[in-house]
Amino acid sequence: MRRNILITGGSAGLGAEMARQFAAKGHNLALTARREERLKTLRDELITAHPGLQVVVHKLDVNDHEQVFKVFRAADAELDGGLDRIIVNAGIGKGAPLGTGRFDANLETAQTNFIAALAQAEAAMELFRAKNAGHLVFISSVAAVRGLPKTVTTYAATKAAVATLAEGLQLELLGKPIKVSAIYPGYIRSELNEKVSNTPLIVDTVPGVRAMVAAIEAEKTKAFVPPWPWAPLARVLRFAPLPLLKRMV
Incomplete structure (x- = not known):
């Protein structure tokens, strides 16, 4: 079992719920996020529910790339036996149609969702290459399958970039002890989408x-979660001609 797991963006939403579910399965955790107080509250909750576990927390803005390396190294040293699995989860969903004066929002999303993910991957692989073992998990999105319009154009592009980053590592590491997974969540209720109206199939x-954790524990190379309806829908989205795709999204 991968005993020790680091999760970025672990103070709320999917990250916090992953922490709860992994803790229930007996995993020690290193949790990072910008909101330190929320991390500490979650840590106390997890230790109360699972007294035998190690849970360490670190305040981290993943856009501070130098700090990403420092925090990952510190967490690896703190948990007995070092980190076995690192989940690149931190992300945001800001965005606006291109050319409408909100480059700032699109830039922030691009920096947080991809450039910061690259920094996390670099820091994780530094640790895993040193021990020739580990499991690196990228949280992408079903939005990565195709380009999407308007407010999610940049978001979809960043998640596609993350998925491609994962696949490049998978090719490099094929048959080797370091494993890499790309997880593509469909519409799962979280703080990221709580203000989005008319979200289908959420x-x-x-x-x-729970579906995400199962796919991660199975160390699947690629997983659309929950499998129903997102695995078949992803195939439809991938091959739909643009006029049909526009009606679908």
Whole structure:
């Protein structure tokens, strides 16, 4: 079992629920996020529920790339035996149609969702290459399958970039002890989408994350979660011609 797991963006939403579910399975945790007080509250909750576990927390803005390396190294040293699995989860969903004066929002999303993910991957792989072992998990999105319009154009592009980053590592590491997974959540209720109206096929946080955790534990190379309806829908989205795709989204 991968005993020790680091999760970025672990103070709320999918990250916090992953922490709860992994803790229930007996995993020690290193949790990072910008909101330190929320991390500490979650740590206390997890230790109370699971007294035998190690849970360490670190305040981290993943856009502070130098700090990403420092925090990952510190967490690896703090948990007995070092980190076995690192989940690149931190992300945001800001965005606006291109050319409408909100480059700032699109830039922030691009920096947080991809450039910061690259920094996390670099820091994780530094640790895993040193021990020739580990499991690196990228949280992408079903939005990565195709380009999407308007407010999610940049978001979808960043998640596609994350998925491609994962696949490049998978090719490099094929047959080697370091494993890499790309997880593509469908619409799972979280703080990221709580203000989005008319979200089709959305599932609640707990069952949605349960599907994510199962795919991660199985160390699947690629997983659309929950599998129904997102695995078949992803195939439809991938090959739909643009006029049909526009009607679908």
